[in-house]
Amino acid sequence: LEIPYDLSKVLFITTANTDATIPLPLLDRMEVIEFVGYIEEEKLEIAYRYLLPRQRLETGLDEAVFEIPENAMRKIIREYTYEAGVRNLEREIGRVCRRLARILSVGDPLPAVVDEEMIETFLGPPEFFVNEAERDDEVGVATAIAWTANGGDIMPIEVVLIEGKGNLNITGQIGDVMQESVQAALSFLKSRAKAFKINSEVFENMDIHLHVPEGAIPKDGPSAGITVATAMMSILVNRKVRHDVGMTGEITLRGRVLPIGGVREKVLAAHRAGIKTIILPARNRKDLIDIPVKVTEDLQIHFVDSMDEVLEIALIKK
Structure with missing residues (x-):
């Protein structure tokens, strides 16, 4: 439209996973607010309070009776996601809920407990593995x-x-x-x-x-x-x-x-x-x-x- 617009009082809010790739002249003009990633216990709390209820509702399982115990939820966090936040965690929980909805849609009974073995059946082989400490003292x-x-x-x-x-x-x-x-x-x-x-x-x-x-x-x-x-x-x-x-x-x-x-x-x-x-x-x-x-x-x-x-x-x- 070629209409002049004053941007001097406009506040731009942007997000990024890392500031390492932001050009230095641009980064120098920014006020950076860093948010630390969630620890595993925080992800568990978020999953049970918000993510699982939301996915149950979206897949029509809000009244269905089933449980994802803590050890199974930890398996999802550790072996199917690798992130600071919980975006992929919600995606994987959604996949589990959709598989359960499919079971319900064909008239089969839902499992009362979705255990670790069932998580692997629904989501496939683990995609990530937690690096573990060395088991033996070594030279070099x-x-x-x-x-x-x-x-x-x-x-x-x-x-x-x-x-x-x-x-x-x-x-x-x-x-x-x-x-x-x-x-x-x-x-x-x-x-x-x-x-x-x-x-x-x-x-x-x-x-x-x-x-x-x-x-x-x-x-x-x-x-x-x-x-x-x-x-x-x-x-x-x-x-x-x-x-x-x-x-x-x-x-x-x-x-x-x-x-x-x-x-x-x-x-x-x-x-x-x-x-x-x-x-x-x-x-x-x-x-x-x-x-x-x-x-x-x-x-x-x-x-x-x-x-x-x-x-x-x-x-x-x-």
């Missing part, structure tokens, strides 16, 4: 706790030594920032080789290969720095890493541990995976206020300022 393998757009996850860092010329090989679709973090971890260990009783000839006669599994998934950020250093230290001095320890924190060339983000999601992911001991930067102590008490009570959380403290906790003494 340490567990990082990572933040993702869908919440948190645990991530094993693997390091091996190969006869070579002192090269560093990094695989696992790792981004630039994480590659720099790996370099910083290695330089720290080289600078402290004598103190850590590392044979300096290793850096000249052997190649170090670091790999982060699930190579199809891009990974980036500095928060795996202390985990990388721990896995490298383990292989260099042939000491096993505790399998029940998960950690997150940025490392400096002097071995200091710097704070990171996403603590709530990371701690919840570690707890869900069966991690019993967590190492966090000391300056992230304040972030525990956002984590349910019943989660922190199940964990032994260490706050550290230096790599020396990390290695003391994570490495098993010979």
